Amino acid sequence: MSTTTQTAPVLHSEAMPVEQSQLRLIVRRFARHRLAVVCSALLVSIFLLAGAVRALVPFDATEIEVGNSFAAPFSVSLKDGRTHYLGTDHLGRDYWSRILYAARISLTVAVVSVIGSTAVGAVVGALSGYYGGVLDDILMRFVEFLLTIPTLPILLILSSILLQSPKAVPVPDFIINGLSGFMYISALEARQVVMIMLVLMSLGWLGIARLTRGVVLSLKTMNFVEAARAAGVSNTRIILRHMIPNAFAPLVVSASLGLADYVISEAALSFLGFGIQDPTPTWGNMLSFTESYMFEHPWLPLIPGLPIFICALAFNYVGDGLRDALDPRLQL
Amino acid sequence: MNAVSTQTNGANGSAQSPKKLLEVNNLVKHFPVRGGLLQRVVAQVRAVEDVSFHIYDGETFGLVGESGCGKTTVGRTILRLVPATGGSVTFEGQDVFAANPRQLKQLRRNMQIIFQDPYSSLDPRMPVGESIGEGLLVHGIGTRAERFERVIQTLRSVGMQEYHARRYPHEFSGGQRQRIGIARALALQPKFIVCDEPVSALDVSIQAQVLNILQDLQAEYKLTYLFVAHNMSVVEHIADRVGVMYLGKLVEVAPRGELFRNPRHPYTKALMSAIPVPDPRLKRERIILKGDVPSPLKPPAGCRFHTRCPEAIERCKTEEPLLRETSTGHWTSCLLVN
Numbered sequence: 001m002s003t004t005t006q007t008a009p010v011l012h013s014e015a016m017p018v019e020q021s022q023l024r025l026i027v028r029r030f031a032r033h034r035l036a037v038v039c040s041a042l043l044v045s046i047f048l049l050a051g052a053v054r055a056l057v058p059f060d061a062t063e064i065e066v067g068n069s070f071a072a073p074f075s076v077s078l079k080d081g082r083t084h085y086l087g088t089d090h091l092g093r094d095y096w097s098r099i100l101y102a103a104r105i106s107l108t109v110a111v112v113s114v115i116g117s118t119a120v121g122a123v124v125g126a127l128s129g130y131y132g133g134v135l136d137d138i139l140m141r142f143v144e145f146l147l148t149i150p151t152l153p154i155l156l157i158l159s160s161i162l163l164q165s166p167k168a169v170p171v172p173d174f175i176i177n178g179l180s181g182f183m184y185i186s187a188l189e190a191r192q193v194v195m196i197m198l199v200l201m202s203l204g205w206l207g208i209a210r211l212t213r214g215v216v217l218s219l220k221t222m223n224f225v226e227a228a229r230a231a232g233v234s235n236t237r238i239i240l241r242h243m244i245p246n247a248f249a250p251l252v253v254s255a256s257l258g259l260a261d262y263v264i265s266e267a268a269l270s271f272l273g274f275g276i277q278d279p280t281p282t283w284g285n286m287l288s289f290t291e292s293y294m295f296e297h298p299w300l301p302l303i304p305g306l307p308i309f310i311c312a313l314a315f316n317y318v319g320d321g322l323r324d325a326l327d328p329r330l331q332l
Numbered sequence: 333m334n335a336v337s338t339q340t341n342g343a344n345g346s347a348q349s350p351k352k353l354l355e356v357n358n359l360v361k362h363f364p365v366r367g368g369l370l371q372r373v374v375a376q377v378r379a380v381e382d383v384s385f386h387i388y389d390g391e392t393f394g395l396v397g398e399s400g401c402g403k404t405t406v407g408r409t410i411l412r413l414v415p416a417t418g419g420s421v422t423f424e425g426q427d428v429f430a431a432n433p434r435q436l437k438q439l440r441r442n443m444q445i446i447f448q449d450p451y452s453s454l455d456p457r458m459p460v461g462e463s464i465g466e467g468l469l470v471h472g473i474g475t476r477a478e479r480f481e482r483v484i485q486t487l488r489s490v491g492m493q494e495y496h497a498r499r500y501p502h503e504f505s506g507g508q509r510q511r512i513g514i515a516r517a518l519a520l521q522p523k524f525i526v527c528d529e530p531v532s533a534l535d536v537s538i539q540a541q542v543l544n545i546l547q548d549l550q551a552e553y554k555l556t557y558l559f560v561a562h563n564m565s566v567v568e569h570i571a572d573r574v575g576v577m578y579l580g581k582l583v584e585v586a587p588r589g590e591l592f593r594n595p596r597h598p599y600t601k602a603l604m605s606a607i608p609v610p611d612p613r614l615k616r617e618r619i620i621l622k623g624d625v626p627s628p629l630k631p632p633a634g635c636r637f638h639t640r641c642p643e644a645i646e647r648c649k650t651e652e653p654l655l656r657e658t659s660t661g662h663w664t665s666c667l668l669v670n
Contacts, residue, residue, distance in 0.1 A: 022500060222452040222453075223447040223448075223449060223452045223453035224452065224453055224454050224455040224463070226408075226413050226445070226447070227445065227447065227453055227463075227513070227516060227517075228455075228466060229413060230411055230413060230440060230443070230444060230445045231440060231444070231466060231467030231470065231516070231520065232436075232437040232440040232441065232467060232470055232471060233466060233467070233470050234470065237470065241458075241466075242455050242457075242458070245455075245457040245458070246455070246456065246457050248457070
């Protein structure tokens with residue numbers, strides 16, 4: 001070994017002075033995107049509120065106080081001394097409590113749908129791009145066909161079918177039970193929530209698949225893939241250890257942008273009455289009931305509308321920040 | 333086309349063993365061009381046409397030619413990184429193209445590649461130590477600690493340090509990355525390495541450094557190189573024997589000294605006359621080739637070089653020359669050479 005070391009001395013001037021982990025670099029670049037930092041703080045607090053919902057709300061989500069509809073914010077319950085921080089809705093249910101329970105449900109729906117559709121899309125896209133040929137043709141023509149159809153009508157039809165017969169799709173009990181425990185809803189409601197997640201996922205993976213395929217196609221031409229094959233690395237390992245990690249940054253970005261999409265889509269479905277049904281609270285269906293009363297009680301639509309607005313905006317900015325932070329071409 | 337069947341004297345006529353490590357017989361590689369609505373094959377790019385040569389154990393075989401002549405494709409096809417259209421490659425008596433997946437994986441321990449572009453040859457999301465050790469991992473060589481030890485040892489052998497193993501490719505310069513690429517090829521302790529223009533993307537100062545490393549490693553590990561290049565000076569420096577390619581065909585094969593002293597094929601002569609000489613007062617005859625290389629989609633009939641050959645005669649347009657031994661160890665594919 002020593003003979004070669006002599007002829008090829010290490011050129012210290014070429015090396016970077018300090019060792020830096022990738023993660024620290026990414027965090028530093030993300031921190032420079034002020035708006036994204038503010039938005040992630042906002043999102044973290046919303047997630048914390050939704051997480052600690054039991055400790056923060058005085059009422060149950062479905063608890064009706066008869067004769068006290070449209071109570072003003074900070075009014076006191078007629079029965080006992082509990083405060084309606086944000087008033088009550090048309091049935092006399094506590095608005096603040098419902099908003100927080102709804103946050104838990106709406107955000108869970110968005111997060112689970114994003115994870116599911118990203119996983120499916122990444123696998124389909126990676127297979128399609130890496131193996132190419134007939135498989136690629138079949139998968140991509142199928143994806144393109146689905147993408148040409150307007151999304152909302154399809155979602156409406158799908159969800160009306162699935163909500164009509166929720167048993168049509170077999171869902172393992174532990175998922176239903178887990179979700180019903182997590183979101184403080186009944187098993188029947190949880191099944192409904194799962195159906196809505198499936199509806200959102202059914203079209204959500206399409207864009208991810210195309211994105212991943214594009215990334216994989218460009219990675220496939222890189223020499224390091226060929227070097228791995230020359231070393232005897234299997235296709236599976238190349239996809240898992242080289243393709244997916246390199247496609248990770250665009251996937252994370254598109255997932256965070258997808259969260260915004262899913263919050264809105266779920267709200268839109270529920271608003272139109274094809275989503276999660278009352279009495280299970282979601283931001284969307286809370287909004288839909290305010291329609292008839294908004295002229296007399298204008299704060300009613302604002303309260304569930306605001307978190308939808310904030311979440312959609314914040315996820316978008318965080319996505320932007322991540323895009324900048326994860327781009328390996330940018331150096332700090 | 334039986335350039336391989338006759339035993340020639342080894343490189344430089346030195347005490348090299350005449351054992352053939354690699355034999356390439358009538359290698360053909362066509363790339364289909366697809367077009368139209370149904371993506372049917374409308375044409376074939378004839379990248380490599382009927383190429384035969386052999387490489388002796390421990391030597392460096394230089395393969396030169398201009399861009400697009402198929403020299404890189406020859407290297408990649410030998411390693412089965414792209415499937416060949418025809419012909420055969422024999423490595424240590426084993427047919428590479430006929431190997432089943434398990435045999436191929438074993439073969440790959442002995443046959444590695446170094447790429448031209450140091451920027452795309454390393455995975456940007458993987459620490460370089462892991463890239464180097466990946467081959468060891470998938471071949472199940474050693475324990476985790478032993479593999480790491482081998483990675484470090486390989487890194488040192490290309491003049492890098494232990495702490496470099498944890499770093500990512502973007503933290504290195506082009507020359508360093510190229511050395512890491514060499515380390516990755518070395519990690520499996522192969523017998524044969526295809527060097528695909530390993531220095532043409534580097535600064536001249538770094539070129540010398542990398543070439544020296546390659547030569548030192550060859551001496552230390554008894555490596556055999558197929559050295560693909562377009563720079564004649566680099567080839568003259570490193571190769572023992574040289575093959576010259578033109579438009580997918582091998583036009584001349586000879587020991588380095590013989591080829592540079594006594595080029596026989598008109599194309600080789602033109603290449604030689606284009607080598608810059610660091611003497612401004614030296615008068616010499618430059619052979620300037622006219623026109624462009626014909627498209628490999630539709631190579632010319634007869635001798636492929638006749639469209640640009642300054643010595644071409646009528647016969648060259650119709651009759652295809654064979655690569656034949658015109659003197660001991662010197663093979664030429666030209667009708668005009670006796």
